[in-house]
Amino acid sequence: MPAGTTVTWTNHDEDPHNVVAEGGQFRSPTMGSGATFSYAFTTPGTFTYVCGIHPFMHGTVVVR
Template identity: 65%
Template sequence: MTGMPGMSDMSAPAAPPVAPTSANAVNIDDFAFAPASLTVPVGTTVTWTNKDEEPHTVASGDGSFHSPGMGAGATYSFTFTKAGNFDYICSIHPFMHATVVVTP
């Protein structure tokens, strides 16, 4: 708009890019999975993002999923096709553990 005091013809600067957030996302940060427990319905794809400088994996206790080693910024996605509790760890750092609860 022109003619309004304090207004400029230039657009406001764009906000810095922000990683998309989702109810189906888990961040790996500071050697922890966040959230530590995630509840999703059957058919949901969950995406893990490594925000640490160290490599991490996502490995289920029942063997249903296992990511490759993920460097900084890498992601891994898995689609849950059956209901249940899926406990998982980082196989490189087994003190890191969390759960995905899949509801029918």
Template identity: 45%
Template sequence: MKTWIKPLIALLILLLVAMPSKVSATTNTTHKVEVDDNYFEPKTITIRVGDTVEWENEGQNPHTVTADDGSFDSGNLNSGDSFSHTFTKAGKYAYYCKYHGAAGGVGMAGTVVVMSGPAQTGAGGMANHESLLPILLLVVGVVILYLGLRFKYNRIS
């Protein structure tokens, strides 16, 4: 076996052991919606399946966060109170304040859009491939090591 093969194998094993692994492809996130006097901010929010929305009453008056379809209802939220709901299915969820709005987007109302499927794309339409970075680094490291060792042992021979 050539002498440069052993260090290359050792480096590969070291990099594979040290490489971070992702147990879960997605991380659930909590998104904040401000409940103020007579409006929700943002009015429409887009999230992923499994994410949570937390509404916090930052206004002076009591409010509610009530789904048009009845799937969630905060009850009375006084100033400083908050309510959270985790969305487990993709879809469009309209909601309103019972005191200052009505179902169907009337008055104080908002919408949660819940997306499923692959990660959203960023600028330029490229998907977020952060999980490929360790593999790319491994490949680059192996190529550099191979070329360095090949150059070193070819000069000596």
């Protein structure tokens, strides 16, 4: 995605989750069901993230 794009994560689960960048760029608060967290990616790069509560849940955002 292009730099300057904002990504919004939504917790559609009954369990709490959060979003933690492995490089420290962002960290959401713990989100209950229906809560959201947004982050604007202003610089190019590959950003990996995990749920700090459930580290087996992970993803990657690629910014060009």
